[in-house]
Amino acid sequence: MQPDQARIGLVEDDPVMGGSIVQRLELEGWRVTWWQSGREAISGIGGLSGSLDLVICDVRLPDISGETVFNELANQPNSPPFMFVTGYGEIDQAVRLMRSGAVDFMTKPFAMDEFLRRIDAGRRTTHSQLRQKGYFLGESPAIQHAEDLLRRYAAHDLPVLITGETGSGKEMAARLLHEISPRSKEPFVAVNCAAIPADLLESEIFGHEKGAFTGAQQRHLGYAERAGKGTLFLDEIGDMPLALQAKLLRLIEEGSFNRVGGETACTFRARVVSATHRDLARHGGSSGFREDLYFRLAVLPVTIPPLRERHEDIAWLLDRFLENAASRSDTRIRGFSALAEEAALSHPWPGNVRELRNRVERAVALSTSEWIMPGDLFPERVAKAGSSAFVPLADVRDAAERRQIERALDETGGQIAKAATLLAISRTTLWEKMNRFGIADRER
Structure with missing residues (x-):
């Protein structure tokens, strides 16, 4: 299978191994640029980093280590992904490099078919592929x-x-x-x-x-x-x-x-x-x-x-657990009310994802409405607070607007004009709301 003419950088000082890798990769349809020393690679990759899909780098080089090559290039914009080739005794170093951001490592000797598969898995992901990438644990x-x-x-x-x-x-x-x-x-x-x-x-x-x-x-x-x-x-x-x-x-x-x-x-x-x-x-x-x-x-x-550090995952998890729980129930649930979502977003979730799942399953089992309400998710609040469990709708609306404004500003790096576009309101309206909610000190 052709890998869409991916461009590979190879940093390998062994002429026999390097020549063998270049020959095989070119037969597979890749374009390969080969450097035989670390300094040579830093200079060459620095000029090609935006177009390289992957760098295959030996850990042990004649002048500097592969780790030095990686660390120097990691500070440059649009640095390519690195895959390391290492001897058995250098596995600890390779693992450390993976923690620092390298995409993979392989120990010598290796089977060429597995080597090719790992190259294809590790090469640079395009922007369109990133948009299509599905995550299974959350959105944050x-x-x-x-x-x-x-x-x-x-x-x-x-x-x-x-x-x-x-x-x-x-x-x-x-x-x-x-x-x-x-x-x-x-x-x-x-x-x-x-x-x-x-x-x-x-x-x-x-x-x-x-x-x-x-x-x-x-x-x-x-x-x-x-x-x-x-x-x-x-x-x-x-x-x-x-x-x-x-x-x-x-x-x-x-x-x-x-x-x-x-x-x-x-x-x-x-x-x-x-x-x-x-x-x-x-x-x-x-x-x-x-x-x-x-x-x-x-x-x-x-x-x-913990879930309290993954605010963006709360609504995402609510929907997935609701879908799962509703599929096992005869109750017709259309979704969460806006008030229930606000209550969930403001909850500290000491029990993390497990608590959220349990609360959703209980709400689906006990709800008498098509929409899950705050009392269905947090019945203990009603039991403790009685009639005071309700807050003015204006306060709920203000809290929701403030949260959305802050998310839009975070998404646009504090640029008010772009944030206003995301929120479908005018720049003047956004600025007025920011003043009212006390967040007008953000950088314009």
């Missing part, structure tokens, strides 16, 4: 940044650690990572380490042999074995007992485990993805979480931000 820049990281991690087998507050959507992120990975056809096996009693957790994860303990009437295959070549998701890994952490470390480092009561080692082939709401790095040590296990689990980290 914060959650889309996390999803972009997951997409870059998907092609690798290294462990992923997902952190975030309880209810923020860590398991949803783990399932997305699995679905977009080459392992998507294999099992996704989730284990909640906090929900299983400590004395049973080892048997549930690693399995047991018949007669291993009282009540073990037959062999039991644990989650690690049932995951096959898929994904083993260890949720709330921070609650795993300290004694069991050592066995998990062996599972990851050696790729093998023993069933409880078994003598024969079983091969572990799945990818480990873990999640926690705890700060494992801060609570490491003998009294908390093993530091060596933490570093093995957190090779590729990603943080899911």
Whole structure:
């Protein structure tokens, strides 16, 4: 398949490998520019950055490192995406580069077919492709940044650690990572380490042999074995007992485990993805979480931000959870009233996405109207406040207008004329409203 005449930059000092890569890429229809030193590449890429779809860069170069090349070019406008080629001993450096913004890395030696596939996945996304790109976790820049990281991690087998507050959507992120990975056809096996009693957790994860303990009437295959070549998701890994952490470390480092009561080692082939709401790095040590296990689990980290930091996702999530809940109900719900949306936007959501989903499902089940009202989403407010639960409509309208104005100003970088166009009002009207709401001090 022709890659639309993509233009590739290659930074490789080995003449044999470099020549082989150039030859193959040109046969595939790519246009390739090859530099054999880091300084040469910085100068050349700086002049071509706007037209390069991808830079393939060796980590180890004769004059400067590939990391230096990347860091210098990252400060230039319209810098191209970087994919690194690295030796096994340089994986930590390559992972650090991915956290800094590189799109991918491959270890030597590599299969050419996989190399070509990763190049096509990593090359610069055009503006039309960006518009068509569908995100699954939300619309806010914060959650889309996390999803972009997951997409870059998907092609690798290294462990992923997902952190975030309880209810923020860590398991949803783990399932997305699995679905977009080459392992998507294999099992996704989730284990909640906090929900299983400590004395049973080892048997549930690693399995047991018949007669291993009282009540073990037959062999039991644990989650690690049932995951096959898929994904083993260890949720709330921070609650795993300290004694069991050592066995998990062996599972990851050696790729093998023993069933409880078994003598024969079983091969572990799945990818480990873990999640926690705890700060494992801060609570490491003998009294908390093993530091060596933490570093093995957190090779590729990603943080899911709390819902209160993702204001743009609230309405988006409301609609999706409503659609899902309504499809399982006989109640005819047309949507959320404007008052309900305003109440949701002003709520702090201490329970994050899980709380929002639960409130929507309860509202759908209990609502007697075609429109979900604030009392359906937040019945406790009515119970506490009684008749004072209602506020003047003028206050609600002002709050909604202020929020929309602030969003429009954020979208246009504070340019009042453009913001007025987005809001379909005159510049004078917008300026008057900004004065009334106390936001007229924004830069014009």
